[in-house]
Amino acid sequence: MPSKAQQRYLLASAVAGVAAAIRIIRRRNMHTPPKPLPSNFPVTPADVVDAANRVKPHVHRTPVLTCNGLDELAGRSLKFKCEVFQRTGSFKIRGATNAALQAPENAPLVTHSSGNHAQALALAARSTGREAHVVMPRTAPAVKRAAVEGYGAQITLCEPTNAARAEAAQKKTEEVAGYFVHPSNEPRVISGQGTVAYEFLEQCADLDALVVPVGGGGLIGGIAVYAKWKRPSLKIIGAEPANVDDAYRSKQKGELVGHDDRDSVADGLKTLLGSNTWPIVRDLVDEIIIVDESEIKNATALIWGRMKLCIEPSAGVGVACVLSEAFRAKYPAEAYPTVGVVLCGGNLDLAKASQKLFA
């Protein structure tokens, strides 16, 4: 006869076992009907589903908006996923939060970024009760530094080169025994960004194609992994500035190549595909379409004027793509009547902008 304590232990074990079994069954049901998962990627559709559940309390479920004027211009129905309304003003909070919630206990978060990921990681760290260290080039605008510091992160300045950035981040990670969160190539970031597609496909049952701006490939990577599993017929089109066309040229060549260090008004998209995002872009993204600087500026101003949404030019790249001749020719409205466009962010230096506007 077992003792009272042994009885309690056995009962607790039995309860825990049953609960675990239920969790496994629920998880399986959530993912059924089982479809073959792509096996050669560091991120799976299940990771995106898990990320969606994980980040849900921390991020906004952003609305999908439409605009008659844009539909007329495009000659089809456009659905805009408004990550411009996301916390910190871009989708980046999704991946940063997903990574923060899985980082080793008490480890400070470390990253290098001068853009939206820096703010996102800083807020994700604050939300999850961690320290954050952000390496930024010493040329980063004061307004961006202030935003990052406003979320309580500590900034380390470095020379404005990719090598200096990576080196400084590595050093800082070692120094603080931190957890490094790459802005786009980190698998937990990729699956976090994929939650954009998780929501978008729930919100719109009728999408024929999805247009997603491409920088480091974290956003389109996570989206493609999830969306191609959930709805295999959906076309996934990457939109990239012609000035920084590494994804386009990599797809053309069939291998990962860089781009000349040219500039683009879409400053969020100047980063390069990485070891984890490139295989996804290679195998699951149907096509990359490039747009030039004036197309980007016009499309950005169009969304401001017609939809009254303050998008940043990186988001304008997706809009320019869907309005481009190349897109219309390859994906005609008759065959693709409904196209989703991710308005990925809205962070501009508006203090400067409004001074110019009202000057």
Next chain:
Amino acid sequence: MPSKAQQRYLLASAVAGVAAAIRIIRRRNMHTPPKPLPSNFPVTPADVVDAANRVKPHVHRTPVLTCNGLDELAGRSLKFKCEVFQRTGSFKIRGATNAALQAPENAPLVTHSSGNHAQALALAARSTGREAHVVMPRTAPAVKRAAVEGYGAQITLCEPTNAARAEAAQKKTEEVAGYFVHPSNEPRVISGQGTVAYEFLEQCADLDALVVPVGGGGLIGGIAVYAKWKRPSLKIIGAEPANVDDAYRSKQKGELVGHDDRDSVADGLKTLLGSNTWPIVRDLVDEIIIVDESEIKNATALIWGRMKLCIEPSAGVGVACVLSEAFRAKYPAEAYPTVGVVLCGGNLDLAKASQKLFA
């Protein structure tokens, strides 16, 4: 014994009679519990309710958005009624449509305006199958003329003075046997603009005060007539640029006065209260609060930056008001924890603006 045909007729009559009775009862119920209506205004709460039903198929029910960042700055909960997403980019389509739907059969619509009302009237005319004639000062920006012409209205240019405007509009009205729709003083326009409050109070049950930009007074007039009847304890605050403070000074003096012809970045609010809007503002609006040009610019940029909404400076006036010292002092957050702000429009010369931005 009635014939088959007679039976059918009697049955149809009975059905129609019952349906009519139900309609009447429903309508009555919609307005009950009956409250005393203000009797000395050309617009009644019932007019606003009728307008809401009348314009419903023609206008958007605009969303109410919130923003944590703005709540923190304001120290209370702010609810933003986004007329910036309205058709033609401002609330003006509500009043114009309400007038168009009640104009004499086949009469062309005539107005004078260089701003949002011009576009709204042009679209309202097109939607209701009428001609539209718009008198604009010859100094009006080409982009505004193009927008009005884009909706199919005919433009008559005049000298840029109020007298020349009114004269040209009267002449045109006689010439085409038209129906003149004043931008703010026309009762059907006032009741149409009041539908903003009809929706807003349906969408937010917990408003303690409503802040509304004041130009000619059509918007705040319609809102005050409806809201003070529907929810008498709700405070209605007008927000006006200090540079064009005729409503403020009229309230102070207790009689309708003009303002010096100074300029304001909030160009939509440079018009004057009229014979129909002044009594409403005098009796039903709790207070007018004025804000200076730099407050308006800052508040406008704040909404761009934090909410990612491209509002025009006239809408920024309401935001500046709710953030002002005067508002905080008179309507402290403890007593007025939830305040509604009407973001009345988002029409800017964005072609020019984006050129400046991306220069």
